[in-house]
Amino acid sequence: MALHFWARNRSVLIxxxxxxxxxxxxxxxxxxxxxxxxxxELYAGAIAIIFTSLGIWLAVKLTRPKTIxxxxxxxxxxxxxxxxxxxxxxxxxxxxxMEVLQLMAEGLSNHQIADRxxxxxxxxxxxxxKVFEKLDVQRRTHAVDKARKLxxxx
Amino acid sequence: MALHFWARNRSVLIxxxxxxxxxxxxxxxxxxxxxxxxxxELYAGAIAIIFTSLGIWLAVKLTRPKTIxxxxxxxxxxxxxxxxxxxxxxxxxxxxxMEVLQLMAEGLSNHQIADRxxxxxxxxxxxxxKVFEKLDVQRRTHAVDKARKLxxxx
DNA sequence: ATTAAAATCACCCTAAAGTATGAGCCAAAA
DNA sequence: TTTTGGCTCATACTTTAGGGTGATTTTAAT
Numbered sequence: 001m002a003l004h005f006w007a008r009n010r011s012v013l014i015x016x017x018x019x020x021x022x023x024x025x026x027x028x029x030x031x032x033x034x035x036x037x038x039x040x041e042l043y044a045g046a047i048a049i050i051f052t053s054l055g056i057w058l059a060v061k062l063t064r065p066k067t068i069x070x071x072x073x074x075x076x077x078x079x080x081x082x083x084x085x086x087x088x089x090x091x092x093x094x095x096x097x098m099e100v101l102q103l104m105a106e107g108l109s110n111h112q113i114a115d116r117x118x119x120x121x122x123x124x125x126x127x128x129x130k131v132f133e134k135l136d137v138q139r140r141t142h143a144v145d146k147a148r149k150l151x152x153x154x
Numbered sequence: 155m156a157l158h159f160w161a162r163n164r165s166v167l168i169x170x171x172x173x174x175x176x177x178x179x180x181x182x183x184x185x186x187x188x189x190x191x192x193x194x195e196l197y198a199g200a201i202a203i204i205f206t207s208l209g210i211w212l213a214v215k216l217t218r219p220k221t222i223x224x225x226x227x228x229x230x231x232x233x234x235x236x237x238x239x240x241x242x243x244x245x246x247x248x249x250x251x252m253e254v255l256q257l258m259a260e261g262l263s264n265h266q267i268a269d270r271x272x273x274x275x276x277x278x279x280x281x282x283x284k285v286f287e288k289l290d291v292q293r294r295t296h297a298v299d300k301a302r303k304l305x306x307x308x
Numbered sequence: 309a310t311t312a313a314a315a316t317c318a319c320c321c322t323a324a325a326g327t328a329t330g331a332g333c334c335a336a337a338a
Numbered sequence: 339t340t341t342t343g344g345c346t347c348a349t350a351c352t353t354t355a356g357g358g359t360g361a362t363t364t365t366a367a368t
Contacts, residue, residue, distance in 0.1 A: 044201055051202045055209020094344060107296025110325065122347050129326070138326075139354085140295055142261025248314060264355070276317050283356065292356075293324085 084151035091134045093152070100127040105144045105153050238305035245288050247306070254281040259298045259307050 093101070103113045114124045128140065137143045147153045247255070250271075257267045264282065268275045282294065291297045301307045 047201045048205045051205035052209040052212070055206040055212070058206070058209070096345065104295060105299065107291065107293055107299040109293055109323095119345085120347055122349090123345075125326070126346075129328090132326080137261065139261055139263055140325075141258060141298060144295060144298070145259060145261040250315065273315085274317055276319085277315075279356070280316080283358090286356080294355075 081151065081154040087150050088152055091150075091152075093131065093134055097127050097131045097134070098152070100124060101131050101143065101147055102153055104128065104131075104140050105147065235308040236305065241304050242306055245304075245306075247285065247288055251281050251285050251288070252306070254278060255285050255297065255301055256307055258282065258285075258294050259301065 088098075099117065100113055103116060108116065110124045110128065111121055114121045117124070128143075132138055132140075132143055135143050135146050137146055144153070242252075253271065254267055257270060262270065264278045265275055268278045271278070282297075286292055286294075286297055289297050289300050291300055298307070
């Protein structure tokens with residue numbers, strides 16, 4: 001219990017002790033003062049130095065280190081294809097959008113995809129636009145490349 | 155130049171200025187000392203407080219922020235890629251055409267490829283047309299897919 | 309030196325892709 | 339029941355891609 005208290009408030013306690021020591025020093029210097037008249041500058045200087053150090057020490061001990069967080073992406077290789085589901089969830093690509101993306105990756109035109117999925121060309125355009133939006137790209141080739149790198153498609 | 159020096163050593167300069175102010179204060183208190191005899195304790199206490207603060211301030215200003223790098227894993231396809239040279243020879247794709255094909259696979263537009271290779275857009279169009287011809291496709295996405303399947307690109 | 313392939317660029321035109329916006333339908337969730 | 343999200347489709351417009359043709363300049367090989 002006492003040890004715990006010591007551990008938690010060590011910095012403050014040491015600071016207090018230092019203050020006590022200072023008072024002793026002061027009394028001693030008060031006596032010295034009679035002898036060496038201009039010791040007051042030295043006295044003040046010493047106190048300044050000591051307490052500057054103390055302040056620095058306190059700050060270093062008590063302040064949390066300032067941190068700058070830098071996020072860096074690390075590429076991890078995966079041999080055979082496994083869908084990167086967390087990434088898929090993060091991007092929020094729907095089932096249909098994934099279908100379109102896959103057919104895109106096979107080199108089909110929007111028209112061919114429309115025929116394949118029995119929907120209109122406009123529908124495919126809408127889907128692909130959403131895919132580009134979610135993948136943050138503006139071309140199908142870029143979308144395919146990015147999706148591959150994210151293991152969204154084989 | 156002078157401004158730069160100020161910016162770089164601001165903390166130290168302010169610290170120096172504070173010391174100068176302290177000396178004035180000291181001289182003033184030296185006079186006060188004659189009147190109020192036991193002001194030395196207050197005097198020392200004030201210096202202690204001021205310089206503790208200064209020390210803390212200095213420490214906060216001068217400590218370098220710690221940088222933490224957080225690494226986020228991103229899955230990427232493994233590249234145990236070996237160029238299918240016989241196929242490349244069979245199709246007769248030139249060096250430049252391969253370059254264009256690779257940049258295409260990275261999702262770049264013709265314009266971007268042109269900029270990258272320091273040639274005109276028309277040149278890239280010519281190259282890509284030849285690539286499509288040789289790969290027997292009519293779209294870049296199809297060309298990329300086919301080239302990948304033939305191990306011409308990673 | 310001549311030839312052939314490669315690389316460069318231009319112009320014109322069409323096709324395909326992409327953007328923006330709005331809207332209707334339907335099923336699952338709140 | 340209302341809301342939400344996904345899927346569908348349309349219209350209008352802009353941008354990019356692709357096809358065809360022709361021409362000049364390097365570069366490499368014969």
